[in-house]
Amino acid sequence: MASRPGRLNLVRAGAARLIFASWCVCVTICIGGCGTGSSKGADAGSGDAPAPPSSASVSQTAQIDHDEGAASSASKPPADPAPALEIPATFHRTRIAHGAGFWVLAEVHNDRDTPLRRVELEVSLLDAEGKALVSHSGGLARILAPDERAALTVLIPNPPPHESLAVSASGRALEGEAPAPPPLRLEYDPPQRADLGGWRVFGSVHNEGEAAVEGARVEILGFDGDGQLLGRDWFQLDAVAPGEAQSFDVGELRYDETPARFELNLRPPADPALAGPAATPG
The missing domain is CATH 2.60.40 (Immunoglobulin-like)
Structure with missing residues (x-):
């Protein structure tokens, strides 16, 4: 020990x-x-108040990170020639962030028969008509194996007034052997x-x-x-x-x-x- x-x-x-x-x-x-x-x-726009961080x-010497792991971003990564494969994403809850905004906690599931890289969770805030007002993304820094699930969090900074939110996820097939x-x-x-x-x-x-x-x-x-x-x-x-x-x-x-x-x-x-x-x- x-x-x-x-x-x-x-x-x-x-x-x-x-x-x-x-x-x-x-x-x-x-x-x-x-x-x-x-x-x-x-629905984060119609349920309980967000939980505290x-x-x-x-x-x-390492720094602990609370909930989020790393700041999420509305920007997109560089173009990838491989097609994005949709995978299931399930919303769990929101949590208040430090400063103006909140975190979205969700789970993604690789229901494909191949390992996935560049797994991305996208969160969109919607108006009363279901139109996306703003979208932010977060992702994994590793491979998601077939039938594996992973927790992901996405920061929504300075959110505009909205009625609901929607989550979606995707990944790209890994070429070659997994490390x-x-x-x-x-x-x-x-x-x-x-x-x-x-x-x-x-x-x-x-x-x-x-x-x-x-x-x-x-x-x-x-x-x-x-x-x-x-x-x-x-x-x-x-x-x-x-x-x-x-x-x-x-x-x-x-x-x-x-x-x-x-x-x-x-x-x-x-x-x-x-x-x-x-x-x-x-």
Whole structure:
């Protein structure tokens, strides 16, 4: 077991450590038992008020990002000769952003039989007649495997008055072999309540290969009992030397309600050749 990073008021988890060693399979931690829920898309213009943004800290030099992962953009990436393939996108909720605007939390699903690169989620704000007033996009910085789902967030800065929103997603078929995942293993304690509120996760990432790995990321997702995203946080690791482990301590993960379950995902370093617009690590 890796030594805990120095940090005041660290909540020590008494449960056995969970191990995650795949880039594609999520480890799920249930709070009070797991239920089987489905994602129920809602209209951000006609539902509850947006939830407050999450807040988190991590005991390493990397900066934690709350929910969004990376700023999204209304601009489009350079032209790509490969055709864009539509894939399902499901709206989950909105969250207030720092400053004027809000984040849209959604899930995309690769229902194709081929891996996809440049996966993009587009969010459009609509008027009463269903006409798009403005659109913004966000994307993944990795490949989305067949039948894989991924959480994505898109920033809507300075939104105009609108009646509803619509989400859509697409990706482009990967040509050739998918890159091999780095030989990293994620090990962590189940999230626990922090002393001053919110949630805390302590863990470490082990490099079981023969070369240093730089830029790998850890994604933390919180879900409600219906499978809706409550928040998405992530941070980028410092370089992990071969045979060594890097510890992390993420605190003050906050949501507008108690999560029914968490998912922690180890993500590969971002690859610009695979990335969609304003790509996030998810």
